[in-house]
Amino acid sequence: MKIHLPNSAFLGNIDSFLRRFDSSGPDKLEITANKKWISIHPAVLAMTAALGLAVGPKNIHCEKLEAASKHYLERMGLFKLLGIKSKIEITEHEPAGRFIPLTKITNSQELSRFIADTIPLLHLKPEQAAPIKYILSELVRNVLEHAHAKNGAIVAAQYYKKSNTIRIGIADTGVGIRETISQSHSATTDLEAIKLALTPGITGTTRRLGGTEQNAGAGLFFIKSIAKVNRDFFLIYSGNAVYKLLKSKPGKIRLYADPFKDRHSAGEDFPFWQGTVVGIDINLDETKEFSLLLDLIRDIYIKTIKERRKEKYRRPRFI
Amino acid sequence: MIEIKLLPVVGSFAENKDLARDIRIKKIIPALEKGQKVTLDFKGIDSATQSFIHALISDLIRNYGAEVLDKVYFKDCSETVRKIIQIVVDYMQEMD
Numbered sequence: 175m176k177i178h179l180p181n182s183a184f185l186g187n188i189d190s191f192l193r194r195f196d197s198s199g200p201d202k203l204e205i206t207a208n209k210k211w212i213s214i215h216p217a218v219l220a221m222t223a224a225l226g227l228a229v230g231p232k233n234i235h236c237e238k239l240e241a242a243s244k245h246y247l248e249r250m251g252l253f254k255l256l257g258i259k260s261k262i263e264i265t266e267h268e269p270a271g272r273f274i275p276l277t278k279i280t281n282s283q284e285l286s287r288f289i290a291d292t293i294p295l296l297h298l299k300p301e302q303a304a305p306i307k308y309i310l311s312e313l314v315r316n317v318l319e320h321a322h323a324k325n326g327a328i329v330a331a332q333y334y335k336k337s338n339t340i341r342i343g344i345a346d347t348g349v350g351i352r353e354t355i356s357q358s359h360s361a362t363t364d365l366e367a368i369k370l371a372l373t374p375g376i377t378g379t380t381r382r383l384g385g386t387e388q389n390a391g392a393g394l395f396f397i398k399s400i401a402k403v404n405r406d407f408f409l410i411y412s413g414n415a416v417y418k419l420l421k422s423k424p425g426k427i428r429l430y431a432d433p434f435k436d437r438h439s440a441g442e443d444f445p446f447w448q449g450t451v452v453g454i455d456i457n458l459d460e461t462k463e464f465s466l467l468l469d470l471i472r473d474i475y476i477k478t479i480k481e482r483r484k485e486k487y488r489r490p491r492f493i
Numbered sequence: 494m495i496e497i498k499l500l501p502v503v504g505s506f507a508e509n510k511d512l513a514r515d516i517r518i519k520k521i522i523p524a525l526e527k528g529q530k531v532t533l534d535f536k537g538i539d540s541a542t543q544s545f546i547h548a549l550i551s552d553l554i555r556n557y558g559a560e561v562l563d564k565v566y567f568k569d570c571s572e573t574v575r576k577i578i579q580i581v582v583d584y585m586q587e588m589d
Contacts, residue, residue: 282511289506304540304573311508311542375584387552388510390584392543464540468576475580479587 175199175229177222179207179247184215184341185407185418185453191218192416195445203229205236212241216330217343217409217453219247223255223276224345224449227325231257250330251275272296272333280326285314288329296333296340304464305400305456306331306340312393313344313452319389320378321348323449339406340456347449351412354378364413365442372398372410372417372433374478392475397454399429399471402436404460411451415442429470431478494530496568497521500537507541507574513548521553525564536569546574546581554585 176196183191191214203225226234234256239247245262247253253260255276274292279285289307298306310329317327323346331342352367355378361367370376377391385391394410401408401419405427408419420437430436497520503512524531533549535541553561567578 282509286504286509289508290504300539307506307508307540308542311506312544315508315510315544385547385551387555388514388548390543390547390551390581392547392584396543465572465576468573468580472576472580472583476583476587479584483587 175202175225176204176206177225179205179212179214179218179222181208181211181241182213183218184213185217185409185455186421188215188218188409188418188453189416189439189441192411192444195221195447197445197447200448201229202233202235205234207237207239207241207244209240210242212239212243212246215343215453216250216332216341217345217451219250219252219276219330220328220343220345221447221451223252223278223330224325224328224347224451226252226256226258227278227328228347234258236260249273249275250332251277255328274329274331276328276330278326278328279314279318282315282318284326285311285318288314296331298340298458301463302340302458305404305467306342308464309342309397309400309454309456310344312397313342316393317344317346317348317450320354321346321350321449323348338458340458342454342456343452345449345451350448351410351450363442364415365417365440368410368412368415368417369433374431374475375482395431395475396471397452398433398436399474400467401454401456402429403427403467403470404456406455406457406460407453408455409451409453411444411447412449414444414446416440416444427470429474431474431481494532495520495524496532496534498534498536500534503538503545505537505539507535507538507545510544510548513545517549517552521549521565525553525557525561530564530566532566532568534568535571535574538574539571540573541577543577543580546577547584550578551581551585554582559586 248262314327328345352364355367357378358381374395377385377389379386379389405422418439
Protein backbone atom coordinates (compact mmCIF):
# COMPACT_ATOMS: atom_id res chain seq x y z
CA MET A 175 0.00 0.00 0.00
CA LYS A 176 1.13 3.56 -0.63
CA ILE A 177 -0.03 6.71 1.06
CA HIS A 178 1.18 10.17 0.11
CA LEU A 179 0.82 13.02 2.59
CA PRO A 180 0.17 16.09 0.42
CA ASN A 181 0.73 19.76 1.13
CA SER A 182 -2.99 20.13 1.84
CA ALA A 183 -5.68 17.55 2.59
CA PHE A 184 -8.69 18.72 4.54
CA LEU A 185 -12.29 17.61 4.24
CA GLY A 186 -13.08 20.21 1.60
CA ASN A 187 -10.31 19.06 -0.75
CA ILE A 188 -9.62 15.53 0.51
CA ASP A 189 -10.85 13.69 -2.61
CA SER A 190 -7.56 13.96 -4.51
CA PHE A 191 -5.67 12.57 -1.50
CA LEU A 192 -8.10 9.65 -1.22
CA ARG A 193 -7.91 8.91 -4.94
CA ARG A 194 -4.12 8.78 -4.78
CA PHE A 195 -4.15 6.17 -1.98
CA ASP A 196 -2.87 2.87 -3.35
CA SER A 197 -4.46 -0.05 -1.51
CA SER A 198 -2.66 -2.79 -3.43
CA GLY A 199 -0.19 -4.97 -1.53
CA PRO A 200 -1.89 -4.97 1.88
CA ASP A 201 1.15 -6.43 3.69
CA LYS A 202 3.40 -3.38 3.30
CA LEU A 203 3.00 0.37 3.64
CA GLU A 204 5.05 3.05 1.95
CA ILE A 205 4.62 6.58 3.31
CA THR A 206 5.73 9.51 1.17
CA ALA A 207 5.09 13.20 1.64
CA ASN A 208 5.18 16.58 -0.04
CA LYS A 209 8.74 17.91 0.07
CA LYS A 210 7.85 21.46 1.08
CA TRP A 211 4.81 21.45 3.32
CA ILE A 212 2.43 18.94 4.92
CA SER A 213 -0.89 20.25 6.14
CA ILE A 214 -3.41 17.49 6.76
CA HIS A 215 -6.70 16.75 8.49
CA PRO A 216 -6.57 14.44 11.53
CA ALA A 217 -8.57 11.91 9.48
CA VAL A 218 -5.60 11.64 7.09
CA LEU A 219 -3.30 11.06 10.04
CA ALA A 220 -5.67 8.47 11.51
CA MET A 221 -5.81 6.65 8.16
CA THR A 222 -2.01 6.58 7.91
CA ALA A 223 -1.69 5.30 11.47
CA ALA A 224 -4.40 2.66 10.99
CA LEU A 225 -2.65 1.30 7.89
CA GLY A 226 0.73 1.33 9.62
CA LEU A 227 -0.61 -0.55 12.63
CA ALA A 228 -2.23 -3.10 10.34
CA VAL A 229 1.08 -4.00 8.63
CA GLY A 230 3.40 -3.61 11.66
CA PRO A 231 6.57 -1.51 12.03
CA LYS A 232 8.85 -3.87 10.07
CA ASN A 233 6.68 -3.52 6.99
CA ILE A 234 6.51 0.27 6.96
CA HIS A 235 8.82 2.25 4.74
CA CYS A 236 8.66 5.96 5.48
CA GLU A 237 10.76 8.15 3.23
CA LYS A 238 12.94 10.81 4.85
CA LEU A 239 10.62 13.73 5.40
CA GLU A 240 11.84 17.12 4.22
CA ALA A 241 8.80 19.35 4.60
CA ALA A 242 9.18 22.29 6.96
CA SER A 243 6.05 21.19 8.82
CA LYS A 244 7.20 17.57 9.30
CA HIS A 245 7.39 18.07 13.08
CA TYR A 246 3.56 18.11 13.07
CA LEU A 247 3.56 14.35 12.39
CA GLU A 248 5.95 13.80 15.29
CA ARG A 249 3.92 16.01 17.59
CA MET A 250 0.69 14.17 16.70
CA GLY A 251 2.41 10.91 17.71
CA LEU A 252 2.40 9.19 14.30
CA PHE A 253 5.84 7.60 14.57
CA LYS A 254 5.50 6.75 18.24
CA LEU A 255 2.21 4.95 17.61
CA LEU A 256 3.66 3.06 14.65
CA GLY A 257 6.84 2.12 16.51
CA ILE A 258 9.17 3.66 13.92
CA LYS A 259 11.91 6.28 14.27
CA SER A 260 11.44 9.64 12.56
CA LYS A 261 14.65 11.40 13.64
CA ILE A 262 12.53 14.54 13.90
CA GLU A 263 13.20 16.59 17.01
CA ILE A 264 10.67 18.97 18.49
CA THR A 265 12.16 22.01 20.16
CA GLU A 266 10.86 22.88 23.59
CA HIS A 267 10.15 26.46 22.54
CA GLU A 268 7.22 25.53 20.35
CA PRO A 269 3.78 26.09 21.84
CA ALA A 270 1.92 23.03 23.06
CA GLY A 271 -1.09 23.71 20.83
CA ARG A 272 -4.56 22.34 21.28
CA PHE A 273 -4.69 18.83 19.92
CA ILE A 274 -5.35 15.21 20.77
CA PRO A 275 -2.45 13.12 19.45
CA LEU A 276 -3.09 9.87 17.61
CA THR A 277 -4.56 7.41 20.07
CA LYS A 278 -5.44 3.76 19.68
CA ILE A 279 -8.59 2.73 21.54
CA THR A 280 -9.42 -0.95 21.75
CA ASN A 281 -12.02 -1.25 24.50
CA SER A 282 -14.76 0.50 26.41
CA GLN A 283 -12.63 1.37 29.44
CA GLU A 284 -9.95 2.96 27.26
CA LEU A 285 -12.63 5.04 25.57
CA SER A 286 -14.05 6.34 28.84
CA ARG A 287 -10.53 7.19 30.04
CA PHE A 288 -9.73 8.83 26.70
CA ILE A 289 -12.76 11.11 26.90
CA ALA A 290 -12.08 12.08 30.50
CA ASP A 291 -8.34 12.65 30.04
CA THR A 292 -7.90 14.00 26.55
CA ILE A 293 -10.84 16.32 25.81
CA PRO A 294 -9.36 18.86 28.28
CA LEU A 295 -6.33 19.06 25.93
CA LEU A 296 -8.53 20.97 23.48
CA HIS A 297 -9.21 23.69 26.12
CA LEU A 298 -12.87 24.07 25.19
CA LYS A 299 -15.68 25.80 27.02
CA PRO A 300 -18.16 23.26 28.47
CA GLU A 301 -20.80 24.11 25.83
CA GLN A 302 -18.21 23.56 23.08
CA ALA A 303 -16.91 20.33 24.63
CA ALA A 304 -20.37 18.70 24.81
CA PRO A 305 -20.78 17.90 21.08
CA ILE A 306 -17.09 16.95 20.73
CA LYS A 307 -17.35 14.40 23.55
CA TYR A 308 -20.58 13.13 22.07
CA ILE A 309 -19.06 12.67 18.61
CA LEU A 310 -15.93 10.93 19.86
CA SER A 311 -17.83 8.57 22.13
CA GLU A 312 -20.41 7.51 19.56
CA LEU A 313 -17.91 7.09 16.70
CA VAL A 314 -15.40 5.09 18.72
CA ARG A 315 -18.13 2.90 20.19
CA ASN A 316 -19.33 2.16 16.67
CA VAL A 317 -15.85 0.86 15.87
CA LEU A 318 -15.59 -1.17 19.07
CA GLU A 319 -19.01 -2.76 18.59
CA HIS A 320 -19.26 -3.28 14.86
CA ALA A 321 -15.88 -3.09 13.10
CA HIS A 322 -14.14 -6.20 14.50
CA ALA A 323 -10.93 -4.24 14.00
CA LYS A 324 -7.83 -5.87 15.47
CA ASN A 325 -6.32 -2.49 16.32
CA GLY A 326 -9.55 -0.83 17.42
CA ALA A 327 -10.19 2.80 16.60
CA ILE A 328 -7.42 5.27 15.77
CA VAL A 329 -8.40 8.80 16.78
CA ALA A 330 -6.86 12.26 16.49
CA ALA A 331 -8.18 15.81 16.80
CA GLN A 332 -6.82 19.29 16.40
CA TYR A 333 -7.97 22.84 17.03
CA TYR A 334 -7.29 25.28 14.12
CA LYS A 335 -7.11 28.82 15.35
CA LYS A 336 -7.52 30.56 11.98
CA SER A 337 -10.87 28.90 11.26
CA ASN A 338 -11.77 28.42 14.96
CA THR A 339 -12.55 24.81 14.15
CA ILE A 340 -12.03 21.46 15.84
CA ARG A 341 -11.21 18.77 13.29
CA ILE A 342 -11.62 15.13 14.26
CA GLY A 343 -10.52 11.97 12.46
CA ILE A 344 -11.26 8.34 13.29
CA ALA A 345 -10.12 5.35 11.25
CA ASP A 346 -10.28 1.61 11.56
CA THR A 347 -9.24 -1.34 9.41
CA GLY A 348 -12.15 -3.55 10.35
CA VAL A 349 -14.91 -5.18 8.33
CA GLY A 350 -16.37 -1.95 6.93
CA ILE A 351 -19.91 -0.59 6.92
CA ARG A 352 -21.25 -2.78 4.13
CA GLU A 353 -20.49 -6.01 5.96
CA THR A 354 -21.97 -4.70 9.20
CA ILE A 355 -25.16 -3.33 7.64
CA SER A 356 -25.58 -6.41 5.43
CA GLN A 357 -26.09 -8.58 8.51
CA SER A 358 -29.65 -7.24 8.65
CA HIS A 359 -30.30 -5.17 5.53
CA SER A 360 -29.74 -5.48 1.84
CA ALA A 361 -26.89 -3.26 0.63
CA THR A 362 -25.47 -4.11 -2.75
CA THR A 363 -22.87 -1.32 -2.80
CA ASP A 364 -20.69 0.43 -0.22
CA LEU A 365 -22.48 3.72 -0.89
CA GLU A 366 -25.87 2.12 -0.31
CA ALA A 367 -24.53 0.73 2.98
CA ILE A 368 -23.30 4.17 4.04
CA LYS A 369 -26.71 5.63 3.19
CA LEU A 370 -28.43 3.02 5.37
CA ALA A 371 -25.96 3.56 8.21
CA LEU A 372 -26.72 7.29 8.19
CA THR A 373 -30.50 6.77 8.20
CA PRO A 374 -32.10 6.94 11.65
CA GLY A 375 -33.51 3.71 13.05
CA ILE A 376 -31.36 1.42 10.91
CA THR A 377 -28.72 -0.74 12.55
CA GLY A 378 -26.77 -3.71 11.29
CA THR A 379 -27.70 -5.66 14.41
CA THR A 380 -31.37 -6.20 13.53
CA ARG A 381 -34.06 -5.60 10.91
CA ARG A 382 -36.48 -4.76 13.72
CA LEU A 383 -37.72 -1.19 14.03
CA GLY A 384 -36.40 0.23 17.28
CA GLY A 385 -33.15 -1.68 17.08
CA THR A 386 -31.93 -3.96 19.84
CA GLU A 387 -31.51 -3.33 23.55
CA GLN A 388 -28.00 -2.01 22.81
CA ASN A 389 -28.40 -0.36 19.40
CA ALA A 390 -31.02 2.11 18.21
CA GLY A 391 -29.40 2.80 14.85
CA ALA A 392 -29.14 6.50 15.54
CA GLY A 393 -25.47 7.20 16.28
CA LEU A 394 -24.26 8.28 12.83
CA PHE A 395 -27.48 10.18 12.10
CA PHE A 396 -26.97 12.22 15.29
CA ILE A 397 -23.36 12.97 14.33
CA LYS A 398 -24.22 13.98 10.77
CA SER A 399 -26.91 16.22 12.27
CA ILE A 400 -24.42 17.87 14.64
CA ALA A 401 -22.21 18.66 11.63
CA LYS A 402 -25.19 19.91 9.63
CA VAL A 403 -26.42 22.23 12.39
CA ASN A 404 -22.87 23.56 12.69
CA ARG A 405 -22.83 24.00 8.88
CA ASP A 406 -19.61 22.04 8.57
CA PHE A 407 -18.09 19.03 6.83
CA PHE A 408 -18.70 15.38 7.72
CA LEU A 409 -17.07 12.60 5.73
CA ILE A 410 -17.46 8.87 5.81
CA TYR A 411 -15.31 6.52 3.72
CA SER A 412 -15.75 2.76 3.66
CA GLY A 413 -14.98 0.21 0.98
CA ASN A 414 -14.83 2.14 -2.29
CA ALA A 415 -17.46 4.72 -1.33
CA VAL A 416 -17.19 8.21 0.10
CA TYR A 417 -20.09 10.31 1.37
CA LYS A 418 -19.34 13.92 2.25
CA LEU A 419 -21.78 16.33 3.86
CA LEU A 420 -20.90 19.72 2.44
CA LYS A 421 -21.00 23.03 4.29
CA SER A 422 -24.52 24.47 4.52
CA LYS A 423 -25.25 27.86 3.08
CA PRO A 424 -26.58 30.63 5.34
CA GLY A 425 -30.28 30.37 6.14
CA LYS A 426 -32.54 28.03 8.05
CA ILE A 427 -31.08 24.59 8.69
CA ARG A 428 -33.25 21.62 7.88
CA LEU A 429 -32.32 18.10 8.91
CA TYR A 430 -33.11 15.16 6.67
CA ALA A 431 -33.34 11.47 7.49
CA ASP A 432 -32.15 10.68 3.96
CA PRO A 433 -28.47 11.72 3.78
CA PHE A 434 -28.75 12.16 0.01
CA LYS A 435 -31.22 15.04 0.53
CA ASP A 436 -28.52 16.98 2.37
CA ARG A 437 -26.08 19.06 0.36
CA HIS A 438 -23.41 16.45 -0.24
CA SER A 439 -20.95 14.84 -2.61
CA ALA A 440 -20.61 11.09 -3.00
CA GLY A 441 -18.71 8.59 -5.08
CA GLU A 442 -18.16 4.88 -5.22
CA ASP A 443 -15.05 4.67 -7.35
CA PHE A 444 -12.46 5.42 -4.68
CA PRO A 445 -9.55 3.09 -3.82
CA PHE A 446 -10.84 0.34 -1.53
CA TRP A 447 -10.55 1.14 2.17
CA GLN A 448 -10.82 -2.00 4.26
CA GLY A 449 -12.65 -0.56 7.23
CA THR A 450 -14.14 2.86 7.88
CA VAL A 451 -12.84 6.41 8.10
CA VAL A 452 -14.80 9.31 9.54
CA GLY A 453 -13.78 12.96 9.48
CA ILE A 454 -15.74 15.82 10.97
CA ASP A 455 -15.19 19.54 11.42
CA ILE A 456 -16.91 21.55 14.13
CA ASN A 457 -16.68 25.30 13.73
CA LEU A 458 -16.80 26.77 17.21
CA ASP A 459 -18.29 30.06 15.94
CA GLU A 460 -21.34 28.10 14.82
CA THR A 461 -21.61 25.81 17.84
CA LYS A 462 -25.26 25.75 18.84
CA GLU A 463 -26.36 25.10 22.37
CA PHE A 464 -26.27 21.30 22.45
CA SER A 465 -29.76 21.05 23.91
CA LEU A 466 -31.21 23.17 21.07
CA LEU A 467 -29.58 20.86 18.60
CA LEU A 468 -31.27 17.94 20.34
CA ASP A 469 -34.68 19.58 19.75
CA LEU A 470 -34.01 19.67 16.01
CA ILE A 471 -32.76 16.08 15.98
CA ARG A 472 -35.74 14.84 17.99
CA ASP A 473 -38.27 16.28 15.53
CA ILE A 474 -36.79 14.65 12.46
CA TYR A 475 -35.86 11.42 14.23
CA ILE A 476 -39.37 10.77 15.51
CA LYS A 477 -40.96 11.89 12.23
CA THR A 478 -38.79 9.42 10.34
CA ILE A 479 -39.67 6.55 12.63
CA LYS A 480 -43.39 7.33 12.17
CA GLU A 481 -42.94 7.30 8.40
CA ARG A 482 -41.07 4.00 8.50
CA ARG A 483 -43.82 2.50 10.64
CA LYS A 484 -46.42 3.64 8.12
CA GLU A 485 -44.42 2.04 5.32
CA LYS A 486 -44.43 -1.25 7.17
CA TYR A 487 -48.15 -1.12 7.99
CA ARG A 488 -50.17 -3.59 5.96
CA ARG A 489 -53.96 -3.51 5.57
CA PRO A 490 -55.88 -6.78 5.62
CA ARG A 491 -56.90 -7.84 2.12
CA PHE A 492 -60.56 -8.85 1.95
CA ILE A 493 -61.27 -10.84 -1.20
CA MET B 494 -38.64 2.43 46.04
CA ILE B 495 -34.95 2.19 45.29
CA GLU B 496 -32.73 5.07 44.19
CA ILE B 497 -29.76 4.49 41.90
CA LYS B 498 -27.12 7.21 41.91
CA LEU B 499 -25.53 7.14 38.49
CA LEU B 500 -22.69 9.66 38.87
CA PRO B 501 -20.34 7.42 40.92
CA VAL B 502 -20.77 4.62 38.39
CA VAL B 503 -20.82 6.38 35.01
CA GLY B 504 -19.11 9.75 35.62
CA SER B 505 -20.27 13.20 34.56
CA PHE B 506 -20.53 12.25 30.87
CA ALA B 507 -22.73 9.15 30.66
CA GLU B 508 -21.58 7.32 27.54
CA ASN B 509 -20.51 3.80 28.54
CA LYS B 510 -23.25 1.51 27.23
CA ASP B 511 -21.77 -1.51 29.00
CA LEU B 512 -22.29 0.20 32.34
CA ALA B 513 -25.82 1.22 31.30
CA ARG B 514 -26.65 -2.40 30.51
CA ASP B 515 -25.20 -3.57 33.84
CA ILE B 516 -27.29 -1.05 35.76
CA ARG B 517 -30.41 -2.11 33.87
CA ILE B 518 -29.83 -5.84 34.33
CA LYS B 519 -28.39 -5.90 37.84
CA LYS B 520 -30.34 -3.13 39.51
CA ILE B 521 -33.38 -1.82 37.63
CA ILE B 522 -34.91 -5.08 36.42
CA PRO B 523 -34.55 -6.95 39.77
CA ALA B 524 -36.22 -4.00 41.54
CA LEU B 525 -39.10 -3.88 39.03
CA GLU B 526 -39.53 -7.64 39.31
CA LYS B 527 -39.98 -7.22 43.06
CA GLY B 528 -42.67 -4.63 42.40
CA GLN B 529 -40.48 -1.73 43.53
CA LYS B 530 -40.36 1.68 41.91
CA VAL B 531 -36.97 2.94 40.72
CA THR B 532 -35.48 6.42 40.79
CA LEU B 533 -32.53 7.02 38.49
CA ASP B 534 -30.57 9.90 40.00
CA PHE B 535 -28.68 11.87 37.34
CA LYS B 536 -27.35 14.50 39.75
CA GLY B 537 -23.90 15.69 38.62
CA ILE B 538 -24.24 14.19 35.15
CA ASP B 539 -23.78 17.01 32.63
CA SER B 540 -24.51 15.07 29.47
CA ALA B 541 -25.24 11.62 28.08
CA THR B 542 -25.26 9.95 24.71
CA GLN B 543 -28.39 8.64 23.08
CA SER B 544 -26.69 5.24 23.01
CA PHE B 545 -26.21 5.26 26.80
CA ILE B 546 -29.83 6.19 27.53
CA HIS B 547 -31.05 3.68 24.94
CA ALA B 548 -29.02 0.92 26.61
CA LEU B 549 -30.32 1.99 30.01
CA ILE B 550 -34.07 2.13 29.38
CA SER B 551 -35.17 1.01 25.91
CA ASP B 552 -35.44 -2.64 26.81
CA LEU B 553 -37.56 -1.78 29.85
CA ILE B 554 -40.12 -0.05 27.62
CA ARG B 555 -39.98 -2.86 25.10
CA ASN B 556 -40.44 -5.63 27.69
CA TYR B 557 -42.72 -4.01 30.27
CA GLY B 558 -44.55 -1.57 27.96
CA ALA B 559 -44.79 2.19 28.34
CA GLU B 560 -46.43 1.61 31.75
CA VAL B 561 -42.94 1.05 33.11
CA LEU B 562 -42.54 4.84 32.96
CA ASP B 563 -45.01 5.02 35.87
CA LYS B 564 -42.49 3.05 37.91
CA VAL B 565 -39.17 4.53 36.78
CA TYR B 566 -38.38 8.14 37.67
CA PHE B 567 -35.60 10.37 36.36
CA LYS B 568 -34.25 12.69 39.04
CA ASP B 569 -32.07 15.83 38.80
CA CYS B 570 -31.53 15.65 35.05
CA SER B 571 -29.67 18.41 33.23
CA GLU B 572 -31.48 19.93 30.25
CA THR B 573 -29.37 17.87 27.83
CA VAL B 574 -29.95 14.61 29.70
CA ARG B 575 -33.68 15.33 29.93
CA LYS B 576 -33.92 15.88 26.18
CA ILE B 577 -32.01 12.71 25.36
CA ILE B 578 -34.27 10.69 27.69
CA GLN B 579 -37.28 12.26 25.96
CA ILE B 580 -35.92 11.29 22.54
CA VAL B 581 -35.37 7.68 23.59
CA VAL B 582 -38.78 7.42 25.29
CA ASP B 583 -40.58 8.92 22.27
CA TYR B 584 -38.66 6.65 19.94
CA MET B 585 -39.49 3.48 21.88
CA GLN B 586 -43.18 4.37 22.18
CA GLU B 587 -43.39 5.06 18.46
CA MET B 588 -42.05 1.54 18.00
CA ASP B 589 -44.90 -0.06 19.98
